Amino acid sequence: MADRFSSKPPKKGKKRRTNLAKTALGAEPEKRGLKKSPTTDADQRAARELTAKVKTARGRKLSSTLWLKRQLNDPFVARAKAEGYRSRAAYKLIELDEKYGLLKPGARVVDLGAAPGGWSQVAGRKVLPGGLVIGIDYLDMPALDGVELLQKDFLDEDTPDVLKEKLGGQADIVMSDMAAPTTGHKNTDHMRIISLAESALDFAEDVLAPGGVYIAKVLQGGSEKSLLDRLKKNFSKVSHAKPKASRADSAEMYVVAQGFRGGSDD
Numbered sequence: 308m309a310d311r312f313s314s315k316p317p318k319k320g321k322k323r324r325t326n327l328a329k330t331a332l333g334a335e336p337e338k339r340g341l342k343k344s345p346t347t348d349a350d351q352r353a354a355r356e357l358t359a360k361v362k363t364a365r366g367r368k369l370s371s372t373l374w375l376k377r378q379l380n381d382p383f384v385a386r387a388k389a390e391g392y393r394s395r396a397a398y399k400l401i402e403l404d405e406k407y408g409l410l411k412p413g414a415r416v417v418d419l420g421a422a423p424g425g426w427s428q429v430a431g432r433k434v435l436p437g438g439l440v441i442g443i444d445y446l447d448m449p450a451l452d453g454v455e456l457l458q459k460d461f462l463d464e465d466t467p468d469v470l471k472e473k474l475g476g477q478a479d480i481v482m483s484d485m486a487a488p489t490t491g492h493k494n495t496d497h498m499r500i501i502s503l504a505e506s507a508l509d510f511a512e513d514v515l516a517p518g519g520v521y522i523a524k525v526l527q528g529g530s531e532k533s534l535l536d537r538l539k540k541n542f543s544k545v546s547h548a549k550p551k552a553s554r555a556d557s558a559e560m561y562v563v564a565q566g567f568r569g570g571s572d573d
C-alpha cells in the first residue's frame with residue numbers, strides 16, 4: 308500500500324489519496340512504514356508497562372504502542388491539535404522564525420515537501436494577505452486557504468519551471484522540510500537528505516530575490532561541506548538550529564541561510 312513514508316514517489320498520473328492530516332497526527336507506525344517488533348528485554352518490559360497506560364493497545368504491536376504513547380504525551384501534538392496546525396512540524400518553523408525573523412508580511416514563500424501542510428499554514432499566517440505561499444509535495448493534501456498547493460515530485464525535471472510559473476517572479480523564502488523515507492543506514496540516509504537539500508538549493512539560487520532566505524532539513528553534524536561552502540558563498544549568514552519540536556532522538560536539524568547575495572556561477 309502506498310503511504311506517506313513509502314520509499315518511492317507515486318508514478319506519474321497516479322495520485323495518492325492518503326488522509327495526510329490523519330497520518331501526520333494519528334496514524335500508527337505500520338502505516339508509516341515502521342515495522343520493528345520488540346527485540347530486547349527492555350522492550351518487552353516497556354510493552355508490559357504500556358498495556359496499563361494505553362488502554363486500546365490490545366492486539367497492537369509494541370512499535371505501534373510506543374508510537375501512540377509518544378503521540379499522546381507529545382506537547383507539540385496537543386498544541387497542533389489545539390491551534391489548528393496539521394502537523395507538529397509546524398512548531399519547528401515557528402521556532403526558526405522566532406529565532407531568525409524569517410517570515411515577513413507580504414513575503415513570497417515556496418514550501419518544498421509541504422504535506423500535510425503545517426509549514427505552509429505557518430507561512431500563510433505570517434505572510435498573507437499580500438504575500439504568496441506555494442507548497443509542493445508528491446503526496447496529496449487537503450486545500451489550505453490562500454495557499455497554492457501542488458501535488459508533484461520536486462525532483463521531476465519540469466518541477467522548477469512549474470514552480471517558477473506559479474511564482475511569476477522571485478521568491479523571498481525557499482524552505483525545504485523534504486525528507487526521504489529513512490532506510491536505517493546512516494550514510495544512505497545522510498546522502499539522501501543532503502541530496503534533497505542540494506536540489507532545493509539549486510532551485511533557491513535560481514529564484515531567490517537578493518536578501519532571500521533558504522531553509523533546509525539536514526542531519527546532525529551539520530551540513531555537508533559542499534552544501535555549506537555554497538551557502539557561505541551565496542548567503543551573508545548561515546546558521547544551524549535544532550528546534551525544540553525536532554525530536555531529541557532524531558538526528559534532524561535545520562540549516563538557515565539568510566541574505567542571498569543574488570546569484571552563483573556554479
Ligand SMILES: C[S@@+](CC[C@H](N)C(=O)[O-])C[C@H]1O[C@@H](n2cnc3c(N)ncnc32)[C@H](O)[C@@H]1O
Pocket residue numbers: 311316393394396397419420421422423424425426427443444445446459460461462484485486487
Ligand atoms: C517531514 S514531511 C514535511 C512536513 C511539513 N513540513 C509540515 O509541516 O507538515 C516531509 C515531506 O517531504 C515530502 N517529500 C520528500 N521527497 C519529496 C520530493 N522529491 N518531492 C516532493 N515532496 C517530497 C514527503 O512526501 C513528506 O510529505
